[in-house]
Amino acid sequence: MWTRVAGLSGSVTVESVSSRPAEMHVGPVIAVTDLERARRFYEDLLGLQGRKTPGGWALEADRGTVIYLLADIESAGTADWPVASFRVGHLRPVVTALRGRGVPFLGAEELPFTLDADGISTTEGMQVAWLRDPDGSMLTLFSLTGGDEHPET
Numbered sequence: 001m002w003t004r005v006a007g008l009s010g011s012v013t014v015e016s017v018s019s020r021p022a023e024m025h026v027g028p029v030i031a032v033t034d035l036e037r038a039r040r041f042y043e044d045l046l047g048l049q050g051r052k053t054p055g056g057w058a059l060e061a062d063r064g065t066v067i068y069l070l071a072d073i074e075s076a077g078t079a080d081w082p083v084a085s086f087r088v089g090h091l092r093p094v095v096t097a098l099r100g101r102g103v104p105f106l107g108a109e110e111l112p113f114t115l116d117a118d119g120i121s122t123t124e125g126m127q128v129a130w131l132r133d134p135d136g137s138m139l140t141l142f143s144l145t146g147g148d149e150h151p152e153t
Contacts, residue, residue, distance in 0.1 A: 027058075027066040028084045030137055031073035037134050038069055045101050046086075061086070077136030084139050091127045091143035092118060098131075098141075106130040106138075 032038035035057060043050045048059040048067070057069040067084055088094045095105060095118055105119040111130060113121040121128045125146035131139050 025064070025066070027068055029068045029070050030083050030133070031070045031076035032133070032135050032137075033071075033073065033076045034134070035069060035071035038071075041134050042067070042069070045098065045103050077133070079137060081138060082130070082140045083137045086139065086141045088141055088143050091120060091129060091141060094141060094143075095120060095129050103131060106132065 030038075039050055039057065042048045042059050048061055050057055050059050052058075053068065055068070056071050059067040059069065061067070099105065106129075107119055108115045111121075113128075115121050119129055122145070126142055126144050128140055128142045131141070133139060
């Protein structure tokens with residue numbers, strides 16, 4: 001976005017001009033081999049709200065965020081980087097609650113990061129925990145720790 005300023009005889013008009021042609025919603029698409037198995041993980045274990053969409057399945061979280069599941073994809077789970085990240089207010093209690101539901105988190109032997117006893121990596125300004133969905137797609141949970149734990153964007 002940029003701002004155009006025009007002035008005539010001391011008057012100033014400020015007009016904001018967006019480089020996008022329209023308002024856009026952005027959400028990751030995660031490939032899955034078995035939609036029902038993926039739904040059990042994302043809805044029952046992680047607590048997201050699911051609904052059918054024309055191209056597959058949508059999982060709604062907070063603040064209008066959505067993950068789209070694309071079913072019957074043979075190469076699902078082959079990315080070796082996080083395909084989606086979930087920001088939470090305070091990470092440690094969320095990790096504890098999800099472990100209690102049976103969500104397995106990655107350990108030190110699976111990651112090139114130093115982890116504490118809860119499987120959480122702490123760096124300047126954030127804490128992160130890693131997990132995989134049933135197809136093996138890597139996901140992260142994180143919280144900001146530098147005084148900006150609940151940014152609006």
